[in-house]
Amino acid sequence: MNRIQSKQKEMRRLNKERNFSEKSKAFLENLRLYLFSKGKNSAEIEDIIEELEVHLLEAEKSGKPIEKIIGKSPKEYMEMVSDEMAIDYRTWIKYIAFIILGSFSFTIFRDLLKGSLSYSVLEIVGHIAIGIIFIISVFIGFKYISTTNQSIKKQGLILFATPSKRPGPLFFSFSFVYSPTFNLPASSSHGFDF
Amino acid sequence: MSTTQMLKGILDGCLLAIIKNKEVYGYELAEKLESYGFHAFSEGTIYPLLMRMQKEELVTSTLKKSTAGPRRKYYSLTQKGEAELELFKERWNYLQTNVNRVLSHESDTKQAKGDEKAE
Numbered sequence: 001m002n003r004i005q006s007k008q009k010e011m012r013r014l015n016k017e018r019n020f021s022e023k024s025k026a027f028l029e030n031l032r033l034y035l036f037s038k039g040k041n042s043a044e045i046e047d048i049i050e051e052l053e054v055h056l057l058e059a060e061k062s063g064k065p066i067e068k069i070i071g072k073s074p075k076e077y078m079e080m081v082s083d084e085m086a087i088d089y090r091t092w093i094k095y096i097a098f099i100i101l102g103s104f105s106f107t108i109f110r111d112l113l114k115g116s117l118s119y120s121v122l123e124i125v126g127h128i129a130i131g132i133i134f135i136i137s138v139f140i141g142f143k144y145i146s147t148t149n150q151s152i153k154k155q156g157l158i159l160f161a162t163p164s165k166r167p168g169p170l171f172f173s174f175s176f177v178y179s180p181t182f183n184l185p186a187s188s189s190h191g192f193d194f
Numbered sequence: 195m196s197t198t199q200m201l202k203g204i205l206d207g208c209l210l211a212i213i214k215n216k217e218v219y220g221y222e223l224a225e226k227l228e229s230y231g232f233h234a235f236s237e238g239t240i241y242p243l244l245m246r247m248q249k250e251e252l253v254t255s256t257l258k259k260s261t262a263g264p265r266r267k268y269y270s271l272t273q274k275g276e277a278e279l280e281l282f283k284e285r286w287n288y289l290q291t292n293v294n295r296v297l298s299h300e301s302d303t304k305q306a307k308g309d310e311k312a313e
Contacts, residue, residue: 051220051241051267058221059237071236084245 023066024056027074030146034078037142041088048081075147100131197234205235206243207282210275213253219266220244244269252278 028049035045052069059069070077104127111117145155205227212218212226223244224237247253252275257265271279 047267048241048245050264052238054219054264054266055221055224055237055241057263064237067236069236069238071238077236077238080239080242081245084242084249 020057021060021066024060027066027070028053028056030074031078031081033142034146035082035085037139037146038082038085039087039089039092039139040082040085041091044085044088048085078147096132096135099135100128103127103131198239201232201235204286205240206247207279207286208232209240209243209247210252210271210279210282213269214271214276214279217268217270219258219268221266223269247275250274 032049212223223240251272253269254272255267255269258268260266
């Protein structure tokens with residue numbers, strides 16, 4: 001049942017895309033990204049996207065420009081929509097927990113295999129802090145991309161270069177700071193890369 | 195865009211009134227508003243309003259298939275919505291009569307003053 005539904009959805013999407021202007025498509029994608037970065041519920045996001053899709057399609061058919069629908073500033077409009085939606089804290093916490101646990105699991109698993117499972121408080125707190133900084137920077141990156149009109153190349157640069165490389169140096173500098181002050185087991189003293 | 199500022203609270207009431215008469219979807223609503231003479235506003239502004247009205251349980255929505263393209267979200271009024279519409283009508287009548295009274299009276303007196311000076 002679900003598979004059929006998703007297939008139908010895909011078909012419909014393909015059909016729609018055939019007569020849908022680039023501008024409208026880009027706007028809807030940006031709106032989705034913006035609302036996601038604002039931590040809104042994904043079902044609700046899809047709801048409003050679908051509704052706007054209908055509207056934009058019909059407006060295009062009768063020859064109205066997108067500005068007639070969303071006004072002169074897409075950013076302002078996105079904010080307006082966002083203000084009416086509640087933040088989905090549950091999902092947010094899930095994401096954060098997954099990412100932090102995910103990054104933890106690498107170190108834990110490796111150390112488990114080595115047979116030395118001991119971490120300092122600094123290590124644990126640092127790990128969580130870096131995880132949170134990483135998540136926040138990614139979400140800020142999302143929000144920035146969705147509200148400014150950039151070329152695909154620039155968007156990729158922002159998304160993949162800036163936020164995702166940030167943990168690297170952070171992890172590095174972190175291991176540099178603590179290792180002289182704390183006497184840690186040899187196995188975990190240089191293990192801070194992903 | 196001072197018209198949009200002034201429209202903010204009023205548009206809610208207009209939407210309720212249109213939805214009350216007939217189950218409508220977003221695009222239809224925008225078209226209706228336009229046909230009544232609201233040309234200046236951006237059509238998309240109705241969606242945040244509809245979202246809020248739905249949260250406040252003034253309207254409910256159902257998704258319906260359409261012959262051409264994606265599903266449409268149709269809105270209908272709840273009992274609470276109908277009560278809100280009545281309240282809106284009262285408030286609007288109150289505002290309208292008073293604003294009209296102010297404007298017509300004040301412009302009259304200005305003319306009168308002008309007449310006095312001329313004499």
